[in-house]
Amino acid sequence: xxxxxxRAAKGWVxxxxxxMLALSFGVWGIADVFRGFRASALxxxxxxxxxxxxxxxxxNQAVQNMSRQTGQALTAExxxxxxxxxxxxxxxxxxxxxxxxxxxxxxxxxxASLAEEIAANPAFKGSDGxxxxxxxxxxxxxxxxxxxMYLAGERQAKLRGALTEAVEGDFTPPKTLVEALYRHRxxxxxxxxFSVAVAESEIVAPTDxxxxxxxxxxxxxxxxxxxxxxxxxxxxxxxIAAKMTVTDEELKAGFERLKKDYFTPERRTVLQxxxxxxxxxxxxxxxxxxxEDFLAIAKERGVSAADAxxxxxxxxxxxxxxxxxxxxxxAQGAVSDPIQGxxxxxxxxxxxxxxxxxxxxxxxxTELTERLRLDKAKEEIQSVYDSVEDAxxxxxxxxxxxxxxxxxxxxxxxxxxxxxxKAGEEIDVxxxxxxxxxxxxxxxxxxxxxLTPGEGYVWxxxxxxxxxxxxxxAAVKDKVKRTLIEEKLGELxxxxxxxxxxxxxxxxxxxxxxxxxxxxxxxxxxxxxxDTSDDFDADAVxxxxxxxxxxxxxxxxxxxxxxxxxxxxxxxxxxYDGNSAEAKSITEDARTGTASDVLSLYLANLQDxxxxxxxxxxxxxxxxxxxx
Numbered sequence: 001x002x003x004x005x006x007r008a009a010k011g012w013v014x015x016x017x018x019x020m021l022a023l024s025f026g027v028w029g030i031a032d033v034f035r036g037f038r039a040s041a042l043x044x045x046x047x048x049x050x051x052x053x054x055x056x057x058x059x060n061q062a063v064q065n066m067s068r069q070t071g072q073a074l075t076a077e078x079x080x081x082x083x084x085x086x087x088x089x090x091x092x093x094x095x096x097x098x099x100x101x102x103x104x105x106x107x108x109x110x111x112a113s114l115a116e117e118i119a120a121n122p123a124f125k126g127s128d129g130x131x132x133x134x135x136x137x138x139x140x141x142x143x144x145x146x147x148x149m150y151l152a153g154e155r156q157a158k159l160r161g162a163l164t165e166a167v168e169g170d171f172t173p174p175k176t177l178v179e180a181l182y183r184h185r186x187x188x189x190x191x192x193x194f195s196v197a198v199a200e201s202e203i204v205a206p207t208d209x210x211x212x213x214x215x216x217x218x219x220x221x222x223x224x225x226x227x228x229x230x231x232x233x234x235x236x237x238x239x240i241a242a243k244m245t246v247t248d249e250e251l252k253a254g255f256e257r258l259k260k261d262y263f264t265p266e267r268r269t270v271l272q273x274x275x276x277x278x279x280x281x282x283x284x285x286x287x288x289x290x291x292e293d294f295l296a297i298a299k300e301r302g303v304s305a306a307d308a309x310x311x312x313x314x315x316x317x318x319x320x321x322x323x324x325x326x327x328x329x330x331a332q333g334a335v336s337d338p339i340q341g342x343x344x345x346x347x348x349x350x351x352x353x354x355x356x357x358x359x360x361x362x363x364x365x366t367e368l369t370e371r372l373r374l375d376k377a378k379e380e381i382q383s384v385y386d387s388v389e390d391a392x393x394x395x396x397x398x399x400x401x402x403x404x405x406x407x408x409x410x411x412x413x414x415x416x417x418x419x420x421x422k423a424g425e426e427i428d429v430x431x432x433x434x435x436x437x438x439x440x441x442x443x444x445x446x447x448x449x450x451l452t453p454g455e456g457y458v459w460x461x462x463x464x465x466x467x468x469x470x471x472x473x474a475a476v477k478d479k480v481k482r483t484l485i486e487e488k489l490g491e492l493x494x495x496x497x498x499x500x501x502x503x504x505x506x507x508x509x510x511x512x513x514x515x516x517x518x519x520x521x522x523x524x525x526x527x528x529x530x531d532t533s534d535d536f537d538a539d540a541v542x543x544x545x546x547x548x549x550x551x552x553x554x555x556x557x558x559x560x561x562x563x564x565x566x567x568x569x570x571x572x573x574x575x576y577d578g579n580s581a582e583a584k585s586i587t588e589d590a591r592t593g594t595a596s597d598v599l600s601l602y603l604a605n606l607q608d609x610x611x612x613x614x615x616x617x618x619x620x621x622x623x624x625x626x627x628x
Contacts (some may be wrong), residue, residue, distance in 0.1 A: 192522070
C-alpha cells in the first residue's frame with residue numbers, strides 16, 4: 001500500500017525502494033556475510049537488526065508483485081529458484097545499512113515537512129481537491145495500517161532517499177563517451193540481399209521417436225496453464241443506486257440546483273471576413289447591401305468558404321468577445337456593420353440560428369431521479385464497504401454477504417491469467433486485468449483486501465486452483481510434430497544461406513546466387529541498429545551490422561522457413577550533434593546508468609564498513625537455501 005500511495009506523490013523514494021530490489025547479489029556477493037549473528041535476528045547491519053518476520057513479509061509481497069508483473073502465479077519455491085529470496089534479503093540489508101548511516105549522521109525529518117508531503121498527496125484528497133482526513137484514514141484501514149505505522153514508514157523512506165540522492169549526485173558523462181555511443185547508435189548501413197526459401201518436401205518428416213523425445217525434453221511448451229475459479233462481490237455506486245430513495249422535495253431541489261445542466265445554449269452559424277482597415281470593411285458592406293454574396297466576396301479576398309464559416313457556435317466559442325456579442329445580436333440573414341474587434345476589423349453574417357432550450361422539470365424527471373440516486377449511492381458506498389468488511393470479519397460466505405447487502409455476486413469459472421477458459425474462450429471478468437493479476441497472486445483460503453477500481457470496491461477470493469499440468473502426448477502430438485517440422489525448416493534455411501554466404505565470400509556475385517535460388521536482389525537503405533520493418537526484421541539488421549563494410553552474412557526469416565543472404569554496404573557515420581534528441585537521450589542514459597553504478601558501490605562499501613552478519617541456521621529454516 002505504501003508503494004501505491006507513493007506513486008501519486010513525488011518520487012523522493014523511488015530510487016531506493018524500487019531500484020534497489022533490482023540489484024542482485026552477483027554485483028558484490030553475499031555468501032561471505034554468513035559469519036556470525038545475533039540470536040534474536042535474521043541479520044544485523046551495524047546496530048540495525050532485520051527480523052525473520054520482516055523478511056517473511058517482504059518476501060511474500062515480492063512474490064505477489066512478481067506474479068502480477070509477469071502474469072504468472074508464482075509459488076514460493078519458484079520465486080526462490082529465481083533468486084528472489086536472496087534479492088529480498090539483500091534489499092533489506094541495503095535498507096538497514098542506509099538506516100544505520102542516517103542514524104549515525106543524525107538525519108531527521110520534521111513533522112511539519114512530513115505533514116506537508118502527505119497533505120499534497122493526490123491519493124488523500126477528497127472530491128474538493130483538498131486533503132481529506134476521512135479519505136486518509138480509509139485508505140490506511142483498507143491496508144491494515146494506522147497513522148503511526150504509515151508516518152514511520154514515510155519518515156524512514158524519505159531519510160533513505162535523502163542519502164541515495166546525495167550519493168547519485170548530478171553526474172555529467174564525458175563528451176567522448178557520449179560521442180562514441182552516439183555514433184554506435186546512429187551508424188547507418190545499406191544492405192543488398194535476397195531470400196532463399198525451403199519447403200517441407202525437402203525435409204524428412206519427424207518420426208514417432210523424435211516426437212516423443214522432443215515432447216519429453218520440452219514439457220514447458222506443452223503445459224496447460226494454471227486455471228482459477230474466483231468468487232467476486234462488486235459494490236459500485238451503480239450497483240446500489242436502485243435501492244436509493246429520492247423524494248419529490250429532493251427532486252425539485254435537485255432540479256433547481258442542476259437546472260443549468262439541462263440547458264442548451266443558443267447556437268449560430270456565422271460567416272466572417274476580416275479587413276485591414278475600416279474603409280475596406282465599409283466598401284464590402286455596401287456591396288453586400290447591394291445583394292452580392294458574402295462568400296463570393298470572401299473568396300475574392302483569398303478566404304475559403306470553410307475558413308469564413310463558423311458553424312454551430314455558442315457566444316462563448318468566439319475568442320473575441322466583441323465579435324461574439326455582435327454575432328448574437330443580429331437577426332438571421334442580417335449582416336453586421338464593421339466591427340472593430342480586439343484582433344481585427346470584421347463583417348459578420350448570421351447564416352442560421354438554433355434557439356436555446358431549457359428542459360422543464362417533467363421532461364428530465366426520470367433521468368434526474370437516476371442521477372440523484374447515483375449521487376446518493378456514491379455517498380453510501382463507504383457504509384456498504386464497512387458492512388461487507390464486518391460480514392467478512394464474521395467469516396460470512398461471499399454468496400450470503402452479497403445477498404444480504406443486495407450486491408452482485410459473480411462466480412468466475414476456471415480461467416487462466418489472461419482471462420481465457422479451458423476451451424480458449426474469453427471469460428467475462430469485471431476489471432479483468434487488475435482482478436486477475438490480484439487473484440493469481442493470491443491463493444485459496446487467503447482473505448484479500450478489496451480492490452478499489454473507479455468509485456467502488458471489488459472483493460474477491462480464489463475458490464479453486466487447477467495447477468498447470470503437462471498435457472498428454474496424444475493431445476498435443478500434432479503440435480509437437482509441427483514444432484519439429486518448423487525447427488527442421490529453419491535449420492535447412494540456415495544451412496542453405498550459410499553455404500551461399502561462403503560462395504559470396506569466395507567471389508560469386510550476389511545476383512548469380514539470387515538467380516540460382518530463384519530470387520531477386522533487393523536493397524534496404526539507411527538501416528540503423530534499432531530499425532526494423534516487415535521485410536527486414538531485427539535478426540536481419542543484427543546480421544547486417546555483424547560484418548564489416550562489403551561483408552556477407554545471413555539471417556533466418558521470421559517465418560522460420562526462409563533466410564536472407566545479406567551484403568552489408570555503405571557504412572555511414574553521421575557527424576555528432578550534441579543538440580539532437582538522440583544525443584540528449586544518450587547523455588541521460590549514461591548519466592542514470594553511472595548514477596546507479598555509483599549507488600551500488602556506495603551501498604557495498606557501506607555494508608562492508610558497518611559489518612553484516614546473517615543467522616545461517618535461521619536463514620536455512622526460512623528459505624531452505626544453502627549460503628555457501
